[in-house]
Amino acid sequence: MIKVSVVGAKGRMGSHVVDAVNNADDTELALALDAGDDLAQITPDNTDVVVEFTVPSVSLDNVLALVAQGVDVVVGTTGWTEEKLDQVRAALAAAPCEGQSVFIAPNFAISAVLADYFAKVAAPYFESAEVIELHHPNKVDAPSGTAFHTAQGIAAARKAAGLGPVPDATETDGGSRGQVVDGIHVHAVRLRGLNAHEEALFGNDGEQLTIRADSFDRISFMPGVLLAVRKVATGSYPGVTVGLDNFLDL
Ligand SMILES: NC(=O)C1=CN([C@@H]2O[C@H](COP(=O)(O)OP(=O)(O)OC[C@H]3O[C@@H](n4cnc5c(N)ncnc54)[C@H](O)[C@@H]3O)[C@@H](O)[C@H]2O)C=CC1
Numbered sequence: 001m002i003k004v005s006v007v008g009a010k011g012r013m014g015s016h017v018v019d020a021v022n023n024a025d026d027t028e029l030a031l032a033l034d035a036g037d038d039l040a041q042i043t044p045d046n047t048d049v050v051v052e053f054t055v056p057s058v059s060l061d062n063v064l065a066l067v068a069q070g071v072d073v074v075v076g077t078t079g080w081t082e083e084k085l086d087q088v089r090a091a092l093a094a095a096p097c098e099g100q101s102v103f104i105a106p107n108f109a110i111s112a113v114l115a116d117y118f119a120k121v122a123a124p125y126f127e128s129a130e131v132i133e134l135h136h137p138n139k140v141d142a143p144s145g146t147a148f149h150t151a152q153g154i155a156a157a158r159k160a161a162g163l164g165p166v167p168d169a170t171e172t173d174g175g176s177r178g179q180v181v182d183g184i185h186v187h188a189v190r191l192r193g194l195n196a197h198e199e200a201l202f203g204n205d206g207e208q209l210t211i212r213a214d215s216f217d218r219i220s221f222m223p224g225v226l227l228a229v230r231k232v233a234t235g236s237y238p239g240v241t242v243g244l245d246n247f248l249d250l
């Protein structure tokens with residue numbers, strides 16, 4: 001059995017992870033902690049893998065503490081930058097146990113992971129590209145971590161293909177053109193009734209392609225979370241790994 005502790009266990013995602021861990025045949029719940037609880041309770045003796053779903057403002061500190069305590073971590077919280085990833089890499093280099101892992105996924109839903117992948121495949125073939133993400137209004141960060149990642153992937157694929165900037169004659173913008181991530185405009189919608197949705201839009205003269213992923217329920221993230229827990233528990237992924245696509249045969 002893989003012993004799993006959950007940090008952020010009372011949250012929308014964390015509470016689903018607690019249920020998923022309790023219901024899977026090969027995982028058992030060790031500790032379920034939330035804000036105010038002492039993370040030092042988590043040790044290699046009681047926990048094989050920690051799943052962390054909190055808020056972007058605290059996730060880095062949680063991960064650094066957990067790495068120093070000698071446990072592997074699967075992270076779903078958003079807000080990761082290259083600078084933060086470098087801090088985690090440095091912490092892992094000084095970690096107490098050999099081969100420790102931190103796995104971070106912008107999105108654990110197979111629909112979103114595939115949309116992100118297909119967007120990278122499509123990107124070199126279109127002059128225009130933009131990303132729209134649509135979420136529930138309780139979400140604290142915008143744009144979504146997934147949309148940020150998708151825009152970065154589109155931009156990298158365009159650059160590798162030798163494409164220039166996307167065409168855009170806008171001269172005045174009060175914010176309606178969205179956040180620009182590596183040259184790709186990203187728009188965020190917050191609407192009651194939504195859960196997690198994303199569109200990658202591509203255009204050429206006379207044609208368009210839209211790649212859309214819809215996650216209607218948070219249970220959609222659970223197979224991906226359990227896959228990551230199982231992969232990390234093998235000990236075969238030392239260091240920092242970003243993206244569930246690393247565990248899929250794409
Ligand atoms: N990677 C993925 O597939 C997904 C990622 N997310 C991301 O996961 C994060 C959490 O989302 P939700 O569960 O909707 O948020 P939420 O607000 O429902 O839950 C966050 C939980 O973290 C707890 N928390 C806050 N500070 C803490 C601390 N210092 N230590 C321990 N617990 C602490 C809160 O009390 C709360 O229970 C967000 O960044 C969200 O964007 C959400 C859905 C899917």
Ligand SMILES: O=C(O)C1=N[C@H](C(=O)O)C[C@H](O)C1
Pocket residue numbers: 078106107135139140143144145146147195196197
């Ligand atoms: O906060 C959410 O709900 C979600 N957050 C992640 C993100 O920001 O990409 C993943 C998914 O979109 C749901």
